[in-house]
Amino acid sequence: MELLFIADPLHSFKIYKDTTFAMMREAQRRGHTLTVSEPQHIMWQRGSKVSARVQDIRLTGDPTHWYDAPAQHSAWLADFDAVLMRKDPPFDSEYFYATHLLEQAEREGARVFNKPRALRDHPEKLAIMEFPQFIGPTLVTRDAGDIQRFHAQHQDIILKPLDGMGGMGIFRVGPDGLNLGSITETLNRHGARSVMVQKFLPEIVEGDKRVLIIGGKPVPFCLARIPQGREVRGNLATGGKGVARPLSARDREIAAALGPVLQQRGLLLAGVDVIGDCVTEINVTSPTCFQEIQEQTGCDVASLFIDALEAAVATHSG
Structure with a gap:
């Protein structure tokens, strides 16, 4: 198979732990060919198919110089056997637009994993609310009063932004309620942004x-x-x-x-x-x-x- 990985820049990979690298290594071991691109290199021009500036790469097995890659060239996304969307969060507006471009490529015949629509329609924190039988007490709100009432009921709580990643912006507030107001204002920006609040799980x-x-x-x-x-x-x-x-x-x-x-x-x-x-x-x-x-x-x-x-x-x- 010819595989296109859409990911962060290769120079940013920590190959000793990177999952995308592990995927690439196993794919190459099986004889599949590897090509890479970044979301900002995807392009869609009127009357044409979705393309990207890409690099064909070969893994060397040398951790200090772990890949060889010739110069960039342009390719249609639909020409690959599979396109793997592996760009790390944040899920910002540019990530959102990338899913639209990838979905257009799907209409042209590209096979994209994970599916762009699924990425767009499946917010990683909110998605748990669909499965209430498997989650603890959870609230999503912009309203500070709602958060105060949730804290009064559950005493020990976790607050986090819906768009956080890697543990960023997570706060715990205990029974004393210390700094709950300040933390709420920081996360919800005085009611402008939604916050997820959960009962602390010891x-x-x-x-x-x-x-x-x-x-x-x-x-x-x-x-x-x-x-x-x-x-x-x-x-x-x-x-x-x-x-x-x-x-x-x-x-x-x-x-x-x-x-x-x-x-x-x-x-x-x-x-x-x-x-x-x-x-x-x-x-x-x-x-x-x-x-x-x-x-x-x-x-x-x-x-x-x-x-x-x-x-x-x-x-x-x-």
């Missing part, structure tokens, strides 16, 4: 588990991101420690319920975050943790993903 000390779902089925191991020191966030980006574990019975129950729904919507890969027994987020833009799980358990997650990608392309082509 099980976070055991880790914020990333359950990967590929082709509707769960990877048998999750990565528990465990907060360190006095930190309440387990995100690896905030210093959390990643520990791979077999899925629990509850993890499997969640995956069995969500997996087919996500697959049917065109989400080949999703990362479901679970604290204790509760889903806290459903990541679909560029889920990670492939390399951490493989290093600790031997489970080759990238191989599972390329298996699913090959099957999805074959089904689409058939």
